[in-house]
Amino acid sequence: MAASIKDVAREAGVSIATVSRVLNDVDVVNEETKKRVLSAIKKLGYRPNIVARSLKTQKTRTIGIIVPDISNQFYPEIVRGAEDVANIYDYNIMLCNTDLNIEKEMEYLKVLKEKMSDGVLYMSNSLEPKILELIKQLQLPMVLVETTSKEDDIPSVTIDNEKAAYDGITYLIKKGNRNIAYIGAGEDTVNASAMRYKGYRRALQENNLELNKDRVYFSSPKAKDGYKGINEILNKTKIDSIFCTSDEIAIGAINALRDKGIKVPEDIDVMGFNNIYLSSIFYPKLTTVAQPIYDMGSVGMRMLIKLINKQELEERNYVLLHELIERDSCKK
Amino acid sequence: MAASIKDVAREAGVSIATVSRVLNDVDVVNEETKKRVLSAIKKLGYRPNIVARSLKTQKTRTIGIIVPDISNQFYPEIVRGAEDVANIYDYNIMLCNTDLNIEKEMEYLKVLKEKMSDGVLYMSNSLEPKILELIKQLQLPMVLVETTSKEDDIPSVTIDNEKAAYDGITYLIKKGNRNIAYIGAGEDTVNASAMRYKGYRRALQENNLELNKDRVYFSSPKAKDGYKGINEILNKTKIDSIFCTSDEIAIGAINALRDKGIKVPEDIDVMGFNNIYLSSIFYPKLTTVAQPIYDMGSVGMRMLIKLINKQELEERNYVLLHELIERDSCKK
């Protein structure tokens, strides 16, 4: 068994209280005894047992991160941003993959509470009533990333998805495109990306362009859906450009076009969304609406830590800035 | 404050011992009182405090995963495989990014011990003496993934990297290639991938092909290094094919070739390594040596859990099977 505070106390010839004091650098303790304690600690290779400390202090310095799938999309980078900040403040993170399965989400939330996580960073599509109720009941400090809570006011960090899509479409229109297809997140999606379709429609409307449902294909953010989407759309109508709500969709779309002998961007413009690493090394390099992915994680974690420490949040619903990145998949 | 076992006991009119018994389904407890306890639990919305339980049982049911960078390479998928298995056995995972920084690795190892993790899954390049010493001292159950420990016998899961590279090169040779470039992990790399260069040399040798250092470029596994590598190599000599020790390198290489007007695979064959998701949607689709990435995580976690439960490992150094996946970046 590893050495405990008792062993250190015995070795240094003091009480455990004194050892605890030097451990936590609290109260005043005689320089001489402090030295004795320190050397006893070193001699025994003692490390405080954080579990015991947590039981006493009711704080574990670990934070749960609930994520749909760490092997997917931009979640790795969000998590990285979050962990970096957590690390700075001496927190560790517990990673939980849910596959957007409500039952799994609820299970993890409960476990996180039982393990006394100090808070949770939550990413999901939906915030179903069942989940919301559980969250309230559990009383865990929480912030939403890339997810919004509508009426209920759980702090969140997102981008302005409606505006981001609007900006992307406007760009396409300015380049002379008129028949702009849309592939990706639908209105029913409950997470933040649902607003993108709204932005698409507003941009069309403000430019007196007609909304043609034949050019719209709602789907998951995967490449294969981009591929399928293009084929479906081209069967029905003509287009001069495509707005995709993820870079993977854009890649799938470009692959489909290539298979049909259609060139990007010579024949058709394709715009992605998110600016994942991939989009800068794909050919052609993707023009895309960038989300500050890493920052969403780091800002979210910063907010959460403030929340945990009962500090005031200057902004409960943080909206980070998106940016249109011009590369090679749209005509210059 | 959340309800504790005491509250439940009071509510049900029994002792905490009895509550604990029904909680853990241990000993025999009267059906009648069991019901009372259960309903008290429900009424109070009681959840056991796992931290307290951990202090008592000396087990936390959480496992640390030490990884260079979750936002990089195939680590997300390894971690996903690991978490899925952990989840099955009711373990949670603590994610730690080290950027291959030794100090960070040591720090995390210590914290993991202090927080009483039941074990750790360790991914790194090196197993420096300092680390090895700390590992021994900490006495944490551990398994290495995509990392080997040479003399010290820490259980591990890898593929046969030498053979995998050998198979890749042999394939290239069979397709008629004679001047095969190599870009990627060098011999000095201490992790498993260092063996790939060995496989490259052996394949050349067995086919009476000369090893020409001008065709070899040691680098990190990033795309930009593939790009740079090609330019350096083509400045010095002629090649008909390229073996890359990561898919990202292969992509960088293909991009460099395209910029020079060289076609893949018509002019030059390019082979990747790992078979990350990307390689199946890139154009051209990458012919690559596949590692069973997800499985490395899941198998590693399975081994670790066995280790934690003091079960016998049928194989301490698990070697998973690689597979050559023929796609479009090499001539058919």
Place this chain on the structure above:
DNA sequence: TTGTATGCGTTATCAT
């Protein structure tokens, strides 16, 4: 400045 004692929420041993 230092020590004693209590409690954090459990599990498990020993009585009853």
Place this chain on the structure above:
DNA sequence: ATGATAACGCATACAA
């Protein structure tokens, strides 16, 4: 079948 209680390792209020 159930209850009282010690112990897990630490932090801290209170005494000295």
